[in-house]
Amino acid sequence: MSDTDEFGRVSRRVGQLFRGVLLASTLAGILTLAVLLVYVANDAFRPLTADPGWHLTFLLTFVLPTLGVGWWSYQRSYGTLTTGLLGIMLPTIAALYAGGLAALFIDVIPTLVWLSFVVAFAIPVGVVVALDRTERDIPFLAEITAVLAVTAGSLLFVPDLVQGLPTVPADWMVLVLTIGIPEALLLGRWTRGRWGRRAGLTTGAGIVVGSAVAGVLGTVTGVGAIPGVALALFAGVPTALYLSVVAIERPERRAGLLLPAVIVGGALVGELFVGALGFAGPESWVDWGFLTSTVQRGADPGAVGIYSGIVGTILLMFTVAAIAIPAGVGAAVYLEEYAPDTTVTRIIDVNISNLAGVPSVVYGLLGLGLFVRYGGAQTGTLLVGGATLALLVFPIVIISAREAIRAVPDSARQASYGMGATRWQTVKNVVLPRAFPGILTGTILALSRAIGETAPLLVIGAAQVFGVPDSWNSTVGAMPLQLYVWASTYASPAFYTTVLAAGIVVLLTAMLSMNSIAIYVRNHYEQR
Amino acid sequence: MSNGNQASDMSEGSSGDEYAVSVPEGRGRDRDADGEASTIIESRDLSVWYNDEQALQSVSMEIPEKRVTAMVGPSGCGKSTYLRSINRMNDLIDAARVEGEMLFNGKNVYDDDVDPVALRRRIGMVFQQPNPFPKSIYDNVAYGLRLQDRTENLDEKVEEALRKAALWDEVKDQLDQSGLDLSGGQQQRLCIARAIAVDPEVVLMDEPASALDPVATSKIEDLIDEMAEEFTVIIVTHNMQQAARISDKTAVFLTGGELVEFDDTDKVFENPENDRVEDYITGKFG
Ligand SMILES: Nc1ncnc2c1ncn2[C@@H]1O[C@H](COP(=O)(O)OP(=O)(O)O)[C@@H](O)[C@H]1O
Ligand SMILES: [Mg+2]
Numbered sequence: 001m002s003d004t005d006e007f008g009r010v011s012r013r014v015g016q017l018f019r020g021v022l023l024a025s026t027l028a029g030i031l032t033l034a035v036l037l038v039y040v041a042n043d044a045f046r047p048l049t050a051d052p053g054w055h056l057t058f059l060l061t062f063v064l065p066t067l068g069v070g071w072w073s074y075q076r077s078y079g080t081l082t083t084g085l086l087g088i089m090l091p092t093i094a095a096l097y098a099g100g101l102a103a104l105f106i107d108v109i110p111t112l113v114w115l116s117f118v119v120a121f122a123i124p125v126g127v128v129v130a131l132d133r134t135e136r137d138i139p140f141l142a143e144i145t146a147v148l149a150v151t152a153g154s155l156l157f158v159p160d161l162v163q164g165l166p167t168v169p170a171d172w173m174v175l176v177l178t179i180g181i182p183e184a185l186l187l188g189r190w191t192r193g194r195w196g197r198r199a200g201l202t203t204g205a206g207i208v209v210g211s212a213v214a215g216v217l218g219t220v221t222g223v224g225a226i227p228g229v230a231l232a233l234f235a236g237v238p239t240a241l242y243l244s245v246v247a248i249e250r251p252e253r254r255a256g257l258l259l260p261a262v263i264v265g266g267a268l269v270g271e272l273f274v275g276a277l278g279f280a281g282p283e284s285w286v287d288w289g290f291l292t293s294t295v296q297r298g299a300d301p302g303a304v305g306i307y308s309g310i311v312g313t314i315l316l317m318f319t320v321a322a323i324a325i326p327a328g329v330g331a332a333v334y335l336e337e338y339a340p341d342t343t344v345t346r347i348i349d350v351n352i353s354n355l356a357g358v359p360s361v362v363y364g365l366l367g368l369g370l371f372v373r374y375g376g377a378q379t380g381t382l383l384v385g386g387a388t389l390a391l392l393v394f395p396i397v398i399i400s401a402r403e404a405i406r407a408v409p410d411s412a413r414q415a416s417y418g419m420g421a422t423r424w425q426t427v428k429n430v431v432l433p434r435a436f437p438g439i440l441t442g443t444i445l446a447l448s449r450a451i452g453e454t455a456p457l458l459v460i461g462a463a464q465v466f467g468v469p470d471s472w473n474s475t476v477g478a479m480p481l482q483l484y485v486w487a488s489t490y491a492s493p494a495f496y497t498t499v500l501a502a503g504i505v506v507l508l509t510a511m512l513s514m515n516s517i518a519i520y521v522r523n524h525y526e527q528r
Numbered sequence: 529m530s531n532g533n534q535a536s537d538m539s540e541g542s543s544g545d546e547y548a549v550s551v552p553e554g555r556g557r558d559r560d561a562d563g564e565a566s567t568i569i570e571s572r573d574l575s576v577w578y579n580d581e582q583a584l585q586s587v588s589m590e591i592p593e594k595r596v597t598a599m600v601g602p603s604g605c606g607k608s609t610y611l612r613s614i615n616r617m618n619d620l621i622d623a624a625r626v627e628g629e630m631l632f633n634g635k636n637v638y639d640d641d642v643d644p645v646a647l648r649r650r651i652g653m654v655f656q657q658p659n660p661f662p663k664s665i666y667d668n669v670a671y672g673l674r675l676q677d678r679t680e681n682l683d684e685k686v687e688e689a690l691r692k693a694a695l696w697d698e699v700k701d702q703l704d705q706s707g708l709d710l711s712g713g714q715q716q717r718l719c720i721a722r723a724i725a726v727d728p729e730v731v732l733m734d735e736p737a738s739a740l741d742p743v744a745t746s747k748i749e750d751l752i753d754e755m756a757e758e759f760t761v762i763i764v765t766h767n768m769q770q771a772a773r774i775s776d777k778t779a780v781f782l783t784g785g786e787l788v789e790f791d792d793t794d795k796v797f798e799n800p801e802n803d804r805v806e807d808y809i810t811g812k813f814g
Contacts, residue, residue, distance in 0.1 A: 341622050411659040417620060419672040419722065420649030429671070430661060 043501030045284045053279035061273065062266035069262045076255055083246055084259030086520075091239040091260075093513045098234035100314045102227040107311055107468045111174040111226070116162035118178045123158065124151040172215025172225035179233055180211040187241065195248065207237055285502035296465055296482070297490045301498040306506055309482035311468045312382075313451050313510070316478055319386025320393060320450050325443050327390075328397025332439075335398070336405040337427050355395040363392040364459025372460065379461030382469050382476040388456050393446040400442020404435040437525035444518040448511050454480040464489050479507045565592035568730065568760050569614060574628035576609050576618065576785070583609045584785040586628065591777070596752060596761045598771035598793065601781035602808070607764040609785070611732050614762070615651040616644040632730075649676060652723030656735040658715035660707030660722070665690075665699050668707045668718055672726040685725060692758075693721035694751050713744025720751065724759065731755060733763040737770070749774050768809055772797050780805045 042048075047055070073081040105111055127150045131143055169177070184207035192200025211232040218228020246253060274281065285301070293305020339345045367388025371377045377384045408431050416426040457478060464485050466477035477485075483503045486495050569591040576584040584606045591597050599607045609618070616637060618624040629636045637647055649672070660668050669686045673679060686703075690696040695717045699710070707718050716736055723731055733752070737745040752774050755761055765771050771778050771793065778796040780789040782804060789796055789805045800806045 409659075411655065411657055412661065414617070414620075414655060415659045415661065415719070415722075416671075418615070418617060418648060418653035418655070419675060419726070420645055420647075421675050422645050425675055429675075434662065 040501050040504050043497045044286050044505040046282050048282070050282040051279040053277060054274055054281050057273045057277070057279060058266075058270045061270035062263070065262045065266050066259070069259050073256050073259055077253070079250075080253050080256040081259070083250065083253040083256030087239075087242065087246070087257050087260035088263050089516070090242055091235055093517065094235035094238050095231060096509070096513060098230040099227065100310065101234060102224075102230040103307075103311050104314060104318075105171070105175070105226045105230070106224070108315065108470055111171045112163055112168055113159070115169070115174045115178055116159035119162055120154045120158035123154040170215075170225065172212070172218065172229045175226065175229040175233070176208065176211050176215060180208050180229070183233055183237065184208050187237065191241075191244075203241075206240075207233070210236065285498050286505050290499065290502050291506070294468060296485070299492075299494070301494050304486075304495075304499045306479060306482055306499075306503050308466055308468050309477055309479040309503070310506070312466065312477040312481075313479045315382055315469060315476060316386050316389060317447055317451060319382060320389045321443070321447060323387060323390035324393045324397050324446070328394050328443070328446075329401045329439055332398050332401035332405055333427060333432070336402055337423065337431060352395050352398055356399055359455075360392055360453050361455045361459060364388060364456030367391060367456060368460050378473060378475075380457075380463050380466075380475045381473045383472045384460050385457055385462060385476050385478075388460050389450045389453060392453065392456060393450045396446040396449065397443055400446065401435070401439045404438025404442060405431060407438060408434045437521055441518045441522045444514055444521070448514040448518070451478070451514075452480055452507070452511060454478075454484045457481050458484070479503065479510070483507065565595050567591065568593040568633060569762075570629075570631040571610075571613075572629040572631070574610075574613060574626070574630055576606070576613055576627075577625045578621070578623045582785060584613070587785075587787045589779060589787060589790050591760065591762060593760050594756055594758070595776040596756045596763060596774055597777045597779065598775035599762070599764045599779045599781065600766065600768060600771050600809075602783055603766065605781040605783050606785035607781055608734050610781070611653075611734055611762065611764055614730070614732060615648045615653060617648075617653065619644050649726060650728050651730045651732060652726065652728035654716070654719050654723050654731065654733040654736045657739055658712055658719050660710070660715050660718050662706060662708055664704045665707050665710070665718060666703040669721050669725050671722060676726065678726070689721040689725035692724055692755070693717045694747065694754075695721055711744070713740050713747060716740060716744070716748060717751065720748075720755075724755070728759065730760040730762065733761065735764050735766065738766065745770075768797075780808065782808065 070081065070084070073084050105114065124147060128147055131138065131147070184204040187207060188200045188204030191203040211229050214228040214232035214236070215225045216228075217223075219225045221228075243257065246257060289302070290305045291310070292307050293303060294307045295303050295305060296308065298304060335345065335348070367384060368379075370391075371384045371387055372379050412430050412434065413426055416430045421429065458481070462477055462481055463475045466475050466481075469476045483500060486500050486503065567590040570589070572588050573586045574584060574588070575582060575586050587606075587610060599610065601607055609624075612618045613626055613630055614632070614637075618626060626638060630638060632647070632651070635642070637644075652672075661671065663671075666686055669689050670679075670682055673682060673685060678685075687696060687700075690699065695714060698714060699705075699718075707715065710718060716739075720731075720736075737748045740748065749770065752761055752763065756776075763771075763775065775793045777791065778789075778793045779787060780796065780800075780802075782788050788802045789800055791801075796805070797809060800809065
């Protein structure tokens with residue numbers, strides 16, 4: 001140590017330069033993306049075709065109040081702002097998915113067929129519950145035989161029986177019966193646990209009555225009975241529940257609900273003024289006609305729509321989820337909790353990680369070879385497309401589920417084993433509940449990867465013109481495939497700046513909404 | 529601090545003073561030492577390896593029923609390994625291999641016909657870090673009973689276990705709150721309640737108080753004293769005074785996995801036979 005007063009200085013020049021470079025590359029990335037999005041959005045929504053008066057009206061009634069209230073909530077507390085944002089995001093995203101489900105019931109699955117299969121599955125489930133409840137000791141083998149026999153018999157005969165009924169319930173009744181009542185029971189239980197018996201009863205009754213009313217209202221107003229019930233059950237109920245939770249349990253954040261009120265109110269008031277004053281809105285390409293038209297080509301972009309693509313994507317998602325989630329999560333649980341640590345399992349480990357990086361075209365070829373060449377399936381059908389995309393996301397689901405399972409602290413497993421739990425009991429009671437949010441997040445992200453894929457669908461021979469599928473064996477398309485076709489086969493200058501841009505907006509909305517759900521789930525459970 | 533020649537692995541977050549045991553007055557337990565207790569657990573030449581590294585060397589010891597037996601020794605000497613080989617928690621470690629016998633009520637638990645899961649239902653375990661499940665207090669205590677389908681009179685059994693763990697009065701109005709919302713000491717007593725709710729014969733405790741503050745520690749010690757009325761308690765501790773205060777018998781392990789002294793606690797602390805043990809308990813080395 002020298003005994004001078006000065007410490008001297010340490011040079012930071014290289015570090016500063018490095019920091020500058022990092023900042024520049026970050027900005028470049030964000031800027032490129034922003035320019036691209038603005039460009040596409042401009043083509044899709046065409047805001048400049050609106051009257052200036054229209055813009056001014058909405059600026060005053062909608063934009064400024066929203067910004068003002070948003071800022072005010074943020075000043076109160078960050079929690080207030082997020083409460084408000086969730087209050088508007090939840091109904092919006094839920095309504096999107098409710099619309100998707102409604103499309104499913106309108107076009108693909110006749111409600112009567114749905115009802116018949118729900119009944120056919122409910123019977124064996126009822127038997128299992130009854131067996132579980134009974135006091136008498138039945139040998140395991142007899143039990144399993146009985147359950148299998150009932151399941152098989154029920155699936156064989158009940159659907160035909162139900163479909164042959166002399167009187168057929170209306171669409172909305174079927175939905176209220178098969179979805180509304182289970183939802184009422186489930187959420188009723190949940191609210192009873194939280195706020196007591198009366199709340200539980202109110203919730204249950206409210207859900208059943210509310211969805212029935214929505215069905216009738218939908219028929220009367222022309223929205224349709226199915227969309228009415230779907231919106232009530234999948235958007236209305238979650239929103240109402242969210243509002244109740246905030247109102248009852250988070251009084252300090254209640255002020256945040258002003259934000260959604262201002263957003264909805266502002267939009268309505270703006271609409272009213274614009275109509276009264278005669279200001280024309282923008283001639284947006286993303287409109288009701290675009291979302292619901294099944295026309296895929298032609299000279300007039302105004303007639304073209306993306307409906308077939310939306311329904312195709314939804315159906316593919318259901319198929320992929322039904323195949324990839326059980327298989328992927330199952331494999332993850334096996335590898336993490338059961339498999340011994342040997343060379344073989346280590347080789348499998350490495351290979352799964354590699355598989356996640358294989359280009360999607362290769363999965364398309366694999367699907368083609370596996371299902372069409374060897375399996376003898378038709379090309380381009382819903383089942384083949386779903387199975388191929390399931391192959392694609394399978395490794396991703398495994399990896400993310402394994403990560404979630406590995407994040408469960410070992411002390412939790414030790415506690416359970418130490419109590420004399422079997423492996424299965426430990427997995428069921430300790431590991432899976434704790435890993436669930438992580439598994440959910442990972443699978444949603446995997447699905448959102450799958451809905452953006454075009455190449456595998458092309459390779460398995462998906463048709464360039466596709467309708468709305470009505471069975472497992474009809475050909476199917478998807479939103480990205482539709483975009484690809486508009487940009488290549490039917491490319492015309494008229495399409496580039498019109499329906500293509502509108503399609504991109506729709507696809508991105510679907511993907512971003514899925515990703516935001518995944519992010520919300522992750523953050524929500526991380527806070528605990 | 530006491531003398532400066534303590535080995536570094538002794539300083540597990542405690543001051544050296546705790547090891548320099550100036551034997552306190554009235555130490556040892558008041559349990560009537562005259563009535564000789566029968567043996568519930570006995571190991572014969574028990575050796576444990578992790579891969580090729582031997583962690584226990586031919587340990588033979590007889591553990592009396594309904595007494596508190598303490599295991600002390602420097603860290604890494606195999607105390608936890610011994611504890612885990614009693615209820616076969618070592619089975620969960622791929623690298624672990626056991627030789628010799630571990631008799632529980634005269635039956636070797638490593639015999640082929642012994643189901644380790646059934647064994648663990650009779651030998652409960654409490655860990656160093658309190659590890660309640662992220663479930664309600666009630667569900668934590670009911671966990672083992674539900675595993676075994678012993679759900680009749682569940683409420684009473686849960687209450688009884690919480691009372692025995694001296695936790696009932698503190699939590700009786702919040703049974704449906706998460707076990708993780710409790711303080712560290714309460715969490716550990718919850719884990720004890722969870723372990724004793726299924727009426728095990730033996731409770732193994734691996735340094736149950738080493739993550740707790742002095743007040744919580746003394747509550748746990750009182751609790752262990754009461755538990756010995758009903759259960760056989762085997763406790764690992766690195767705190768000499770704690771061993772002296774609460775145990776009837778003390779086993780001293782030294783580095784290398786060797787059991788060097790096992791006798792009545794009074795005898796071990798006052799007049800150990802082995803010089804290395806004397807050095808160890810008076811803090812001369814770790
Ligand atoms: N899971 C394990 N894998 C490999 N070695 C282990 C494992 N657990 C303990 N050991 C080794 O066994 C020896 C005894 O450890 P342990 O029983 O935990 O000692 P203590 O509880 O007395 O501190 C140490 O050398 C330790 O490194
Ligand atoms: Mg230890």
